[in-house]
Amino acid sequence: MMEETVTIRNPSGLHARPAALLVQEANRHPCEIRIRKGDKEVDAKSILGVMSLAVCKDETVTLRAEGAGEQEALRALLALIAGGLGEA
């Protein structure tokens, strides 16, 4: 199991478009991936789940991957978030 905490810099947070890109990348990996904000954790492979976290700009989330390719999955997701999730 691997975990990383990251700050979301998108001006409108994790709304539909960035959430879709994040989930699309999560779905490329076979391992289980969860995303947590505060005490709420959801499946990072569900767009509605990710949107329901209502992550705003400058809030932090924790990504947790477990299973085959977990390291690769986390690395890919962190790179995508660092790149602005299509909004850079």
Added chain:
Amino acid sequence: MATHWVVVVAPLSGRTLELADVPDPVFAQKMVGDGLAVDPCSDVLVAPVSGALTNLPKTGHAAGITTDDGLEVLVHVGMDTVELKGEGFTPLAHPGDRVLAGQPLIRIDLERLRQRARSLVTPVVVTNPARVERMEIVAGEKVAAGRDALFRILVRDGAGDG
């Protein structure tokens, strides 16, 4: 294995468009999900399916419902409307509510949004394609909110789906 159809009704009245004609690449390329869009002319957004209101952001520009079968349906009012920070949208329900298809969810100030939003085209999409066995568009050129079906989904059994 139990398979059955879920009917997704129009959340707003208006003219229908294929997703490919939505003026945003993420929706047009079906990256959010497959479905149909409505160019709205009514001002109360209703639930397209019955289920749990998983998502209704404070900005009021979108609504997501998870049906009892685990199908996730997202309605996104207009393009880049998240940037309006709630202007023109009045939520009429709360995240976590159980809602019935046709129930009012968001009041929309159409005139204000026509001036402020880049587009009012509203995609209605299923965001978890793993659950979709088959999708059939049933809507004609125009639909009435809460009355006319947009499309129907043959739901795939969810065993093993997280």
